[in-house]
Amino acid sequence: METREILGLSGAEVAERMTDGRRNVLPPSAGKTTWDIIRTNVFTRINAILGVLFAVVLTTGHWIQATFGGLIVVNSVVGIIQELRARKTLSELTILGEEHPQAWRDGELVELEQSEIVLDDVLHIGAGAQIVVDGEVLDSQYLDVDESMLTGESDPVHKAPGDTVMSGSFVVSGSGDYQVTKVGADSYAAKLTAEASKYSLAKSQLQAGINQILKIITWVLIPVGILIVVSQVRQPGTQTYSDVVLRIAGALVPMVPEGLVLITTTAFALGVIRLGLRKCLVQELPAIEGLARVDVVCADKTGTLTENTLEFGDFELVGALGEERAREGLAQLAAADPDPNVTMKAVANELGAPERLWEVVERQPFTSAKKWSGVSFANGEHWVMGAPDVLASGTDVERRATELGDTGLRVLLVGRASVPVTAADAPGQLEPVGLITFVQKIRPDAGDTLDYFARQDVEVKVISGDNARSVGAVTSRLGYDAGTTVDAREIGDDEFAEVVNGNRVFGRVRPDQKQAMVKALQGEGHTVAMTGDGVNDVLALKDADIGVAMGSGASATRSVAKIVLLDDKFATLPYVVAEGRRVIGNIERVANLFLTKTIYSAMLAILVVLAQVPYPFLPIHVSITGWFTIGIPAFILSLPPNNSRARDGFVKRTIRFALPAGFIVGAVSFTTYLVTSGGWNVPQEHMRESTAALLALIIASTWVLACVARPWTWWKITLIVLPLVGYGVFFFWGPAQWFFSLDSSNASMMLTGAGFGLLGAGLIEALWWIVKWSVGIRPTFWKTTPFFDRDENGRISL
Incomplete structure (x- = not known):
C-alpha cells in the first residue's frame, strides 16, 4: 500500500x-422542485375544466356567478403550501438520517x-x-x-x-x-x-382508489356534459347568451370533484409534517398508509425492545484457565477488533486496553450466520467469543449459560480454539474459558407500545438472533404473552410456515430465516411490518411490506427502510399507525361527500335533459353547496384523529353509500323543482322554484354530511349546524338573496322544498343504517374524541 x-x-x-x-x-x-410543485398543483385537469368554465362565465358579465373560480386559487395555494412544508420537513429529516x-x-x-x-x-x-x-x-x-x-x-x-x-x-x-x-x-x-x-403516492391503495373514482366520474361527466349543453341551447323561448352559459355552467361545475385530489394530497403531506415533528422520516408516503394496514409487526429484540447498548455484567470462569490469564485473553480479543460492535465495546470499556498488544495473525469477524468471532495470535493461541449454544452445544457450559439467559441477561462464551479461526473447521475443539453476561436495558416505552398493538389487533412477533430463552425472558419482563419461545434452528423446512404463523417469540434466527419468516407471514395473507437496526435485518426489511429502521442503527438498514425512527423510539410506531388510519379513514369519509355531489349533479343533468326543462341552478347556487356542504366540511373532516382500522375495498364501500345517496339528493331536488313549477312546463323566470329546489338539495345533502361525520362529537355537530345557520341568512336576508340570486318569498314553495328535503334526509338515514348493517358494522352515533392529537407533554400536535 x-x-x-x-x-x-x-x-x-x-x-x-x-x-x-x-x-x-x-x-x-426532495423529489420535486418548487416549480414541479407549483406546476402539478396549478396545471391540473380539474383546474383546467373549472378555468374554462370560469372564463366563459366571465364573458357574460355576471362576475358574482363566477365565484366558483375561487376554488382554483384555493386548490392551488393550499396544495402548494402543504407540499412545500412537506418537502422542507423531508429534507431536514433526510439530512439527519x-x-x-x-x-x-x-x-x-x-x-x-x-x-x-x-x-x-x-x-x-x-x-x-x-x-x-x-x-x-x-x-x-x-x-x-x-x-x-x-x-x-x-x-x-x-x-x-x-x-x-x-x-x-x-x-x-x-x-x-x-x-x-x-x-x-x-x-x-x-x-x-x-x-x-421522493414523496410520491405511487403504490398507494388509497390513491389508486381515488384514481378509479375519478375515471368513473370522467366517463359520466363527458357524455352528460355534452347532453346538457345541447339541451340548454335548444330550450324554447327567448334566451340570451348569458342565460344559456349560466345554466350550462351551473350543471357542469358541481360534477367536478374539485377538492378530492387536493384533500388527499394535503392529508398525506400533513402526515409527513406531523410525523416529522416526532423525528420519524417517511421515505415513501404510501408507508404511512401501509403501516395502517399492517396486522403483524415483526420486532427485533435488540435495538427495538431493548436499547442498542450493552452494559458489562459479570465474567464467570468455566474452565481451568486462571482468571488473570482469561481476562488478558479477553482484553486482547477486544483490542484486536478494528471495528468493534456494541458487545466488543462493552468488553473493552470494562477491561481497558492491554499494556502490550499481542500480534494478530488471523481474524474472523462476527456474522449473524456463524454467531461467533475470533482472532488467531502470533503466540499460537486462537481466542473466540460467541453464542454458548453454538460453541458449546450440549455441554454443562451451555446449560449454565441457559440458566443465566433465563434471567434476561445476554450471555456469550469466551474460549480458546484448537485451530486457526479462519480454518474451514474452525473453531474445532473448543476449550471453554468463561461466560460473559451483559445487561440489556429495556426501552421504557416498549411495554406500552406492545399493549397498543394488542388493543389494535396487531400481532407482534419478536424475532432475534439471541438465545431463545433469553429473548423469552425479556418479553416476559415486558408483560407480553409470548407463549412458547421457539429456537429457529429447530424449525424444519416442511413446518416452517406453520410454526412462524403459530408462534410469537423466536430466538437464534439467522438473517435468511428472518427474510423467510416475512415471506411465510405474507403467504398467509398478512401485511407485515419489520423493525430492525442491524445489518442482519436488511434482507427482511427489504421484503417486508413496511420496513422500519432505527436511526442509530446500521446505515444499510436506513437505506432500505420505508420509515426511519430517527430518535430510536419504538413508541413512535403507534403514532405512525394512527397517522395512516387518520389519512385512510378521513379520506374515505370525504370521498363519500364528493362522490355524492358528483352523482346528484349528474343525475340532475340527466333528468333535465330527459324532461327538456331549463337547468334549475346557477353557478352561484352550486358554489354555496360546494363550499359549505362539501368543501369546508370535507377539509375539516380530513384533519382529526381516526382510529378505524384500514381495510381493503375503499372504492366499493364508497360507492355503496354515495351512489344511492346521490340518487336520493338528486331525486328530491328535481321533484321539488317540478312540483313547485306545476309540472313539466317550467317558467322562463323560475327563481322561486330554483330556490325551493335548492332548499331540498341542501337539507338532503347536509344529512349526507351528518351520516358521514358519525360518530358525532361536539365539533362535528358544530360543523353540521353552522352551515345551516349560514343558509338561513342566505335564504331570508334581502341583500344575501339578491347576491345569491335567491327568492324565498313564496312560503308554499319553500315548505314544499323543506318537506322533500326532510324526506330525502329520512331516506338517507335509512340508507346509512342498511349499508352499516349489511357489512356487519354496529352504528355508533356519539363518541368523545379530540379534534387534535396531543404529545406526551400535553401540547397540541398539528
Missing part, C-alpha cells in the same frame, strides 16, 4: 478537487457529509456501513459486501484489494478502505438518493 493511500488526500488536494468540480454533488433531497462516511484526510480519519466527498478520497468502511460512492478497494480486513440491492444475489461477496465496490451495497462483516472512483451523478448513489427521497 502506498503512503498516499494510507494518508488519504491532503487538504490542498481536497481543495483542488472541490474547486474544479470533482466533488460528490448530490441530487436535491443520512450516512456520514469516514475518510482519511492528512493521515487522520474524519467524518464527512456525503457532499464533501471528492474524487480519489480514501473512505473507511466497517460492518453495517453503506457504500455511498463507487470505488476500488485498497485494504481489506475480511471485508464482505452485500450487493443484493444491485444484483439480487443475497450471498455476501468477499472484497480483496483491487476489487470494485458499488454504491447501494453495504458491508456485512469485516472492514477496509477504498478509493473513490466515481462521484455525483456518475455514481449509483445519485440514483438511489433521488429515488429514496
Whole structure:
C-alpha cells in the first residue's frame, strides 16, 4: 500500500478537487422542485375544466356567478403550501438520517457529509456501513459486501484489494478502505438518493382508489356534459347568451370533484409534517398508509425492545484457565477488533486496553450466520467469543449459560480454539474459558407500545438472533404473552410456515430465516411490518411490506427502510399507525361527500335533459353547496384523529353509500323543482322554484354530511349546524338573496322544498343504517374524541 493511500488526500488536494468540480454533488433531497410543485398543483385537469368554465362565465358579465373560480386559487395555494412544508420537513429529516462516511484526510480519519466527498478520497468502511460512492478497494480486513440491492444475489461477496465496490451495497462483516472512483451523478448513489427521497403516492391503495373514482366520474361527466349543453341551447323561448352559459355552467361545475385530489394530497403531506415533528422520516408516503394496514409487526429484540447498548455484567470462569490469564485473553480479543460492535465495546470499556498488544495473525469477524468471532495470535493461541449454544452445544457450559439467559441477561462464551479461526473447521475443539453476561436495558416505552398493538389487533412477533430463552425472558419482563419461545434452528423446512404463523417469540434466527419468516407471514395473507437496526435485518426489511429502521442503527438498514425512527423510539410506531388510519379513514369519509355531489349533479343533468326543462341552478347556487356542504366540511373532516382500522375495498364501500345517496339528493331536488313549477312546463323566470329546489338539495345533502361525520362529537355537530345557520341568512336576508340570486318569498314553495328535503334526509338515514348493517358494522352515533392529537407533554400536535 502506498503512503498516499494510507494518508488519504491532503487538504490542498481536497481543495483542488472541490474547486474544479470533482466533488460528490448530490441530487436535491426532495423529489420535486418548487416549480414541479407549483406546476402539478396549478396545471391540473380539474383546474383546467373549472378555468374554462370560469372564463366563459366571465364573458357574460355576471362576475358574482363566477365565484366558483375561487376554488382554483384555493386548490392551488393550499396544495402548494402543504407540499412545500412537506418537502422542507423531508429534507431536514433526510439530512439527519443520512450516512456520514469516514475518510482519511492528512493521515487522520474524519467524518464527512456525503457532499464533501471528492474524487480519489480514501473512505473507511466497517460492518453495517453503506457504500455511498463507487470505488476500488485498497485494504481489506475480511471485508464482505452485500450487493443484493444491485444484483439480487443475497450471498455476501468477499472484497480483496483491487476489487470494485458499488454504491447501494453495504458491508456485512469485516472492514477496509477504498478509493473513490466515481462521484455525483456518475455514481449509483445519485440514483438511489433521488429515488429514496421522493414523496410520491405511487403504490398507494388509497390513491389508486381515488384514481378509479375519478375515471368513473370522467366517463359520466363527458357524455352528460355534452347532453346538457345541447339541451340548454335548444330550450324554447327567448334566451340570451348569458342565460344559456349560466345554466350550462351551473350543471357542469358541481360534477367536478374539485377538492378530492387536493384533500388527499394535503392529508398525506400533513402526515409527513406531523410525523416529522416526532423525528420519524417517511421515505415513501404510501408507508404511512401501509403501516395502517399492517396486522403483524415483526420486532427485533435488540435495538427495538431493548436499547442498542450493552452494559458489562459479570465474567464467570468455566474452565481451568486462571482468571488473570482469561481476562488478558479477553482484553486482547477486544483490542484486536478494528471495528468493534456494541458487545466488543462493552468488553473493552470494562477491561481497558492491554499494556502490550499481542500480534494478530488471523481474524474472523462476527456474522449473524456463524454467531461467533475470533482472532488467531502470533503466540499460537486462537481466542473466540460467541453464542454458548453454538460453541458449546450440549455441554454443562451451555446449560449454565441457559440458566443465566433465563434471567434476561445476554450471555456469550469466551474460549480458546484448537485451530486457526479462519480454518474451514474452525473453531474445532473448543476449550471453554468463561461466560460473559451483559445487561440489556429495556426501552421504557416498549411495554406500552406492545399493549397498543394488542388493543389494535396487531400481532407482534419478536424475532432475534439471541438465545431463545433469553429473548423469552425479556418479553416476559415486558408483560407480553409470548407463549412458547421457539429456537429457529429447530424449525424444519416442511413446518416452517406453520410454526412462524403459530408462534410469537423466536430466538437464534439467522438473517435468511428472518427474510423467510416475512415471506411465510405474507403467504398467509398478512401485511407485515419489520423493525430492525442491524445489518442482519436488511434482507427482511427489504421484503417486508413496511420496513422500519432505527436511526442509530446500521446505515444499510436506513437505506432500505420505508420509515426511519430517527430518535430510536419504538413508541413512535403507534403514532405512525394512527397517522395512516387518520389519512385512510378521513379520506374515505370525504370521498363519500364528493362522490355524492358528483352523482346528484349528474343525475340532475340527466333528468333535465330527459324532461327538456331549463337547468334549475346557477353557478352561484352550486358554489354555496360546494363550499359549505362539501368543501369546508370535507377539509375539516380530513384533519382529526381516526382510529378505524384500514381495510381493503375503499372504492366499493364508497360507492355503496354515495351512489344511492346521490340518487336520493338528486331525486328530491328535481321533484321539488317540478312540483313547485306545476309540472313539466317550467317558467322562463323560475327563481322561486330554483330556490325551493335548492332548499331540498341542501337539507338532503347536509344529512349526507351528518351520516358521514358519525360518530358525532361536539365539533362535528358544530360543523353540521353552522352551515345551516349560514343558509338561513342566505335564504331570508334581502341583500344575501339578491347576491345569491335567491327568492324565498313564496312560503308554499319553500315548505314544499323543506318537506322533500326532510324526506330525502329520512331516506338517507335509512340508507346509512342498511349499508352499516349489511357489512356487519354496529352504528355508533356519539363518541368523545379530540379534534387534535396531543404529545406526551400535553401540547397540541398539528
